Amino acid sequence: MKTALTFAFVLIVAGLSFAAKPISTSKPTLYIAPDEGFQTALTAAIEKKQVPVSLFAEETGAQYRLETTPLKVKTQTTGSKVARCLFADCIGIQDSSTVSVQLVDLTTKQIVWAYSVHKQWGGSRNDQSMAEAIAKHLKQFLEKHPLQVALGQASLTGS
Numbered sequence: 001m002k003t004a005l006t007f008a009f010v011l012i013v014a015g016l017s018f019a020a021k022p023i024s025t026s027k028p029t030l031y032i033a034p035d036e037g038f039q040t041a042l043t044a045a046i047e048k049k050q051v052p053v054s055l056f057a058e059e060t061g062a063q064y065r066l067e068t069t070p071l072k073v074k075t076q077t078t079g080s081k082v083a084r085c086l087f088a089d090c091i092g093i094q095d096s097s098t099v100s101v102q103l104v105d106l107t108t109k110q111i112v113w114a115y116s117v118h119k120q121w122g123g124s125r126n127d128q129s130m131a132e133a134i135a136k137h138l139k140q141f142l143e144k145h146p147l148q149v150a151l152g153q154a155s156l157t158g159s
Helices: 002-020 038-048 078-087 123-144
Strands: 029-032 054-056 064-068 072-074 096-105 111-120 147-150 153-156
Touching: 029 038, 038 054, 038 064, 038 123, 096 123, 111 123
Parallel strands: 029 054, 029 064
Antiparallel strands: 064 096, 072 096, 096 111, 147 153
């Protein structure tokens, strides 16, 4: 009985010491700043496109923050679409959305990368498409300019 209690105590202490250790990662850590729910689409797109970063739910402990501008949706009313088609050309009368992002180094406050995306057709239904475009271009940037991770801090390498 005494041996079983000692063994259980050792397991609990070992488990607590394991849980208290900081997460070590070979990828740069990224926090996505909240913006009217668009951060959820960005998180899903980053996972889907396998962008080489570790996502954090809180800014504390992250090395980088991905900030977005408010999502701009330009909708065309049915009346304006009809009028434009009658008196002009029907091209370009669909709803559209625009969003911009910037990747900020939380230590130096330097903007490391920025990207803007504009999608035609569908207006507010473009969230996923825009998030995937951002994730794709972020991944391409990180492949060309890897962020070096050392002792909990990251720095840009390459040119």
